[in-house]
Amino acid sequence: MRTSTAPRALTHRRSSPLETNLLSTPLHFGFFSSFQPPAWHAGTDRTFGEDWHNGGYHSWLAKRVEDAGFDFLFFEDTSGVSRVLGGNTDMDLRYVLSAPKNDPVALITYLAAKTSRLGLIATGSTSLYPPFLLARLYATIDNLSGGRVGWNIVTSSEDEAAQNYGLDALPPTNERYAIADEFMDVVNKLWDSWEPGAVVKDLENNVYTDPTKVHAIDHVGEHFKVRGPLNSYPSPQKKPLFAQAGGSPRGREFAARHAELIMSVTIGGVEAMKEFREDIHARMRAVGRDPREARILYALHPYIFESPAARRAAITDAQLVPVLGKHGAHLGIDLLTFDLEKPLPLDLEVNGTTSMFESLKEKARRGISLREAIIDFHWGDDALGTTGPAKDVARNLVDAMEEVGGDGYIFMATQDANGEVIDGLIDELVPELKRIGAMRTDFPGSTFRENLFSF
Numbered sequence: 001m002r003t004s005t006a007p008r009a010l011t012h013r014r015s016s017p018l019e020t021n022l023l024s025t026p027l028h029f030g031f032f033s034s035f036q037p038p039a040w041h042a043g044t045d046r047t048f049g050e051d052w053h054n055g056g057y058h059s060w061l062a063k064r065v066e067d068a069g070f071d072f073l074f075f076e077d078t079s080g081v082s083r084v085l086g087g088n089t090d091m092d093l094r095y096v097l098s099a100p101k102n103d104p105v106a107l108i109t110y111l112a113a114k115t116s117r118l119g120l121i122a123t124g125s126t127s128l129y130p131p132f133l134l135a136r137l138y139a140t141i142d143n144l145s146g147g148r149v150g151w152n153i154v155t156s157s158e159d160e161a162a163q164n165y166g167l168d169a170l171p172p173t174n175e176r177y178a179i180a181d182e183f184m185d186v187v188n189k190l191w192d193s194w195e196p197g198a199v200v201k202d203l204e205n206n207v208y209t210d211p212t213k214v215h216a217i218d219h220v221g222e223h224f225k226v227r228g229p230l231n232s233y234p235s236p237q238k239k240p241l242f243a244q245a246g247g248s249p250r251g252r253e254f255a256a257r258h259a260e261l262i263m264s265v266t267i268g269g270v271e272a273m274k275e276f277r278e279d280i281h282a283r284m285r286a287v288g289r290d291p292r293e294a295r296i297l298y299a300l301h302p303y304i305f306e307s308p309a310a311r312r313a314a315i316t317d318a319q320l321v322p323v324l325g326k327h328g329a330h331l332g333i334d335l336l337t338f339d340l341e342k343p344l345p346l347d348l349e350v351n352g353t354t355s356m357f358e359s360l361k362e363k364a365r366r367g368i369s370l371r372e373a374i375i376d377f378h379w380g381d382d383a384l385g386t387t388g389p390a391k392d393v394a395r396n397l398v399d400a401m402e403e404v405g406g407d408g409y410i411f412m413a414t415q416d417a418n419g420e421v422i423d424g425l426i427d428e429l430v431p432e433l434k435r436i437g438a439m440r441t442d443f444p445g446s447t448f449r450e451n452l453f454s455f
């Protein structure tokens with residue numbers, strides 16, 4: 001599966017006592033996005049990113065991210081207008097939660113033509129795609145992009161999405177992952193159905209493809225029946241780079257078995273991040289894989305700001321509106337009707353107890369305002385110290401990775417209303433990361449997989 005087998009240190013030790021600020025091995029960095037408008041409600045002039053639906057905004061973003069030297073740009077996906085909030089689609093549509101959202105697979109095809117070195121990951125669901133369609137689609141984009149495509153493998157989690165594909169509901173988690181395992185078996189067989197060197201372009205004998213090197217797969221399983229072979233041209237990477245972010249034990253097992261890029265969150269700080277990495281490595285060994293066959297990256301929201309307190313103070317009411325709408329709908333109450341500067345009323349009841357409601361109520365008991373309570377809940381407590389001046393954030397990112405032994409980060413800027421968050425990350429944090437040797441300054445390989453495994 002890996003094309004580069006160069007050994008890689010699993011931890012990032014400082015190179016020598018004289019160069020205490022320099023890392024011997026850089027980290028890997030990705031950038032998280034969604035084929036949606038950027039934080040529309042919080043924008044001051046509301047025109048930033050308004051060309052998102054026709055690829056304009058994400059072309060700009062892809063160029064920024066590529067020029068900065070990130071390994072990849074990542075697109076999450078879901079496929080439905082959600083009714084989870086309040087039992088109808090109102091909140092979802094008013095606050096741009098899961099809709100509108102265009103298809104990221106089409107978007108990365110477009111971005112492949114706008115970029116030349118950046119890895120491009122689009123999410124595709126094993127519960128919703130037929131395996132042949134997915135195998136052919138990603139092989140085609142790998143051809144179009146010159147070997148830069150990645151597939152974020154999800155099993156989906158919304159019944160609304162399943163109902164758009166002829167199902168009443170998604171199967172339970174364990175069954176979804178069992179289907180996903182068989183799905184992986186099928187698509188791997190399809191991508192392997194053309195032996196290396198099958199395309200001969202033999203002028204003398206007038207043969208384009210050697211028929212003895214292309215094979216039917218004749219897969220008949222519990223969930224899929226696929227004859228094969230694949231009918232697309234063998235692509236530079238042969239298979240897309242496999243990315244996955246399953247958090248449940250079954251999701252971790254799936255990632256350990258199949259993924260080359262494994263993503264997790266930083267909730268719980270360094271200890272939880274370390275536990276995740278060790279658990280994934282143990283699971284990889286248990287299925288006969290070398291832990292070096294996967295990169296583990298952690299997703300987080302760094303903010304370049306003069307101080308965490310200044311950042312907190314800069315969160316506007318406009319930014320809070322969709323956040324209050326979304327969390328209120330989860331609780332079944334309209335949080336927008338309460339005074340932001342006062343604690344929530346202590347006698348407030350919701351239908352069913354949730355951990356979020358307990359957290360808000362506990363803050364209310366201590367006299368903390370709804371504004372402060374919801375900021376804490378939504379933006380988190382910044383366990384790694386990644387809000388502040390670029391120098392501090394870069395150092396904290398590196399220190400956390402040294403403790404965790406991980407491979408890098410995926411930056412999220414989903415609250416970026418006007419482009420300032422992205423500017424801070426790319427114009428201030430990236431140069432600082434490069435200065436201390438934590439980010440590479442060029443793309444060493446020609447394919448996404450080569451770049452991710454070149455060190």
Ligand SMILES: Cc1cc2nc3c(=O)[nH]c(=O)nc-3n(C[C@H](O)[C@H](O)[C@H](O)COP(=O)(O)O)c2cc1C
Nearest residue numbers: 076077123154156157245246247248251263264299
């Ligand atoms: C960086 C990152 C990106 C994710 N992208 C998606 C996505 O595009 N679509 C999706 O349905 N879930 C996405 N998830 C959620 C996970 O795929 C997964 O469903 C979740 O972590 C729950 O784990 P489980 O499926 O093992 O229960 C993402 C999670 C992370 C951390």
